[in-house]
Amino acid sequence: MTDTEFGQVRTLMRDVSGIIMAPHKKQLAAGRLIKRLKALGLASFREYVQLLQQPDQHEERRLAVDLLTTNETFFFREEAHFQFLRSYLMDKGGAAIKIWSAACSSGEEVYSLAMLLESLYPGQNNWSLIGSDLCRHVLETAQQGIYPLSRASAIPQDMLRRYCLKGVGKMDGFIQMQNSLRQRVSFRCLNLNTALPNDLPFFDVIFLRNILIYFDAAGKKSIVSNVISHLSPGGFLFIGHSESLYGLDLPLTSCGSAIYFKEG
Numbered sequence: 001m002t003d004t005e006f007g008q009v010r011t012l013m014r015d016v017s018g019i020i021m022a023p024h025k026k027q028l029a030a031g032r033l034i035k036r037l038k039a040l041g042l043a044s045f046r047e048y049v050q051l052l053q054q055p056d057q058h059e060e061r062r063l064a065v066d067l068l069t070t071n072e073t074f075f076f077r078e079e080a081h082f083q084f085l086r087s088y089l090m091d092k093g094g095a096a097i098k099i100w101s102a103a104c105s106s107g108e109e110v111y112s113l114a115m116l117l118e119s120l121y122p123g124q125n126n127w128s129l130i131g132s133d134l135c136r137h138v139l140e141t142a143q144q145g146i147y148p149l150s151r152a153s154a155i156p157q158d159m160l161r162r163y164c165l166k167g168v169g170k171m172d173g174f175i176q177m178q179n180s181l182r183q184r185v186s187f188r189c190l191n192l193n194t195a196l197p198n199d200l201p202f203f204d205v206i207f208l209r210n211i212l213i214y215f216d217a218a219g220k221k222s223i224v225s226n227v228i229s230h231l232s233p234g235g236f237l238f239i240g241h242s243e244s245l246y247g248l249d250l251p252l253t254s255c256g257s258a259i260y261f262k263e264g
């Protein structure tokens with residue numbers, strides 16, 4: 001991949017997702033896109049980039065962006081956030097709560113939240129939880145709720161026993177989130193870099209973690225503004241511990257490590 005071709009790929013990524021790919025990510029981008037060249041029988045990145053630029057190639061552009069996103073995630077990532085949420089929920093004393101995991105990748109964050117909610121409110125209908133992501137292939141994994149057993153080590157033992165099924169036979173080495181939990185959550189494909197759909201409700205809590213690192217200041221401000229337009233006044237926004245909203249002039253007040261409160 002030449003620098004010019006990488007420049008065109010970066011432009012596509014920025015225009016669709018808002019993500020700014022760092023200049024040193026050329027090799028990474030080439031490694032991720034090479035499978036599309038092979039699948040399409042193309043001999044060079046030049047041909048692939050030309051294809052991506054054709055007006056009718058929406059699906060190919062979507063596939064390329066899917067491949068270029070970084071989807072790393074794990075159960076109970078940044079555990080302090082779950083402790084904060086537990087205390088907040090206990091203070092709310094069972095009042096109804098709506099939570100959105102706005103860049104949920106393959107679903108581990110959503111199921112961590114679902115296990116926490118279900119452990120606090122067993123069998124109750126006072127909570128709802130949705131996960132969304134731009135990338136379709138991770139959402140398929142999220143919907144299935146099947147993960148390698150090796151990823152389950154961060155799940156507290158009592159939750160693992162109560163909410164996860166251990167695979168047998170050809171599913172040996174995997175866990176699946178229990179049906180009853182899977183039925184309580186929903187997933188949808190949403191691009192946070194575009195206007196959000198009208199049917200998206202307001203939420204009391206939004207997780208927007210480990211996505212902002214991929215944006216420049218203007219992109220970060222635009223994504224966060226978009227997302228918090230669906231956060232109820234008095235609600236909480238959680239971002240990743242290595243991320244910051246410093247200097248962005250948003251109607252949010254910091255109230256803990258990477259936790260913000262939306263002013264009324």
Ligand SMILES: C[S@@+](CC[C@H](N)C(=O)[O-])C[C@H]1O[C@@H](n2cnc3c(N)ncnc32)[C@H](O)[C@@H]1O
Nearest residue numbers: 017069072073103105134135191192193209210
């Ligand atoms: C590194 S993962 C973080 C997953 C999870 N929130 C966590 O903290 O473990 C970042 C996710 O953001 C998604 N993403 C990137 N740009 C997006 C956009 N414009 N709209 C929605 N999701 C996006 C990626 O597809 C990826 O799954």
